[in-house]
Amino acid sequence: MDGLIAVPHEEGLSILKNELFERIQKFELIDSNNNVYYSHSIHSSYFDNDGVLTITLIIPKENHFTVWNKAVRIKSDNNLIIADIQTPAIQFVRGVGGTQEIKLAVSGEAGVINFKADEYITDSELNDLYISPINEKLSQKALLGGSASQLFKVKDAVDTNEAVNKGQMENAIEAKRSFPIGFQYTQIKSAPAENELLQIGGVFLRADYPLLWTYIETQTSLLKTEVDWQTENLANQMCGYFSKGDGSTTFRLMNLKDAFFRAVDGVNRKAGSFQTDEIISHKHSHTTGHGGGNWGTAYYGAPTAIADDAQNTGLTGGAETRPKNIATLPLIIAK
Structure with a gap:
């Protein structure tokens, strides 16, 4: 934007040089019909490092103005108009506003104040000319709640200040697992x-x-x-x-x-291979034997040998073989 010109009224010229700093008291917002639709006191005024008079004003973001702003008017303590600063067409709807800075540098012949918009930019200009168009384009890419019709892709991040995509995030999470998938x-x-x-x-x-x-x-x-x-x-x-x-x-x-x-x-x-249950090879000995012969009140003849009998032990144990567990x-x- 080329330099904006702030044109002082006659009353402002008389106090511009010596009393401007002390006497600036309030500002007014002017609509496209030259009507004042908001007025408030100046928040602060000071000379910056370059000696430029800097005025700070605050436009409450909770206000909702539907008119188009045309200018900011600076006024003195006795309600005299110091300067009218033309602004880009903007509506201070709810959420728009905040702290604004206006720099007034007196130069040229008497009666003309140059507002150095080529060197300084107000918050409203920044929002109107740059931030709003950027936000508009971003809203077309990704809505706050998400939209299947407005998806966009993110390349793999390289630098630390770049956004990462879903694949990179999943890989990073997988690398940080205490136990991997399939453990x-x-x-x-x-x-x-x-x-x-x-x-x-x-x-x-x-x-x-x-x-x-x-x-x-x-x-x-x-x-x-x-x-x-x-x-x-x-x-x-x-x-x-x-x-x-x-x-x-x-x-x-x-x-x-x-x-x-x-x-x-x-x-x-x-x-993964199966191995059936098994008991290691072993044996149990259990033999019963006895001699034979004729017995009575007297013994007749030699005893007769009788073969040993093999017998099984009784059953013991349960339905399966297992260790304590x-x-x-x-x-x-x-x-």
Whole structure:
């Protein structure tokens, strides 16, 4: 904007040089019909470092003016007009206003005051000429509440003051996880947390747990078809493998409900493989023997040998072979 000219009235010229600083008292807002629609006292006035008289005024943001502002009028303590400063056309509606600064530099011949708009800019000019157009363009890109029709993309941030996109945020969150997706463990508690699933053979939608399914897909040695999974689970009453589910929308977790865990041996046993219960080879000795012969009041002849009888011990134990144990939840990080 070119330099705006503040033209003083006759009364203002008489006090401009010597009394201007002391006598400036109030300001008025002038509409396009030259009517005063708001008046208030000046907040402060001072000379800046360049010796330019600076006037600070405050236009309350809670006011709602629908008229178009044309000028700001500066007046003295005895209500004389010091200067009329032309402004860009603006409406001080609710939320617009605040602190405004006007700089009056006296130059040229008597009777003319140059308002240095090329060197200084008021808050209203800043809002009208720059901030409002920027806000308007931003509102077309992203509404406060969001809009599917006004989405925009953000490139990967490089500098510290750049915005990050969704992908970068997800990667940053994933890197900060205490446990990664797919981490398996047992824990003693009443129920799984929000980001955990219980591994007792349940079926889940891939769409509900996309990160977990992505992880499972990479575990090729632990992933079976649904038919193979069911066959092993039926035979062993447990299964240390994942299933592809229906092949398109679901997957199945391991069934570790009754499992005891044992480390792989590095030779014959691989992760997830089943091993049946077993008792190490051993024996129990229990033999009953006795001699034979004729017995009475007198003994006749030599005793006759009778073969030993092999007998079994009585039954003992329960329905399964197991060590002492504590019940836990077999869990996997799903989200």
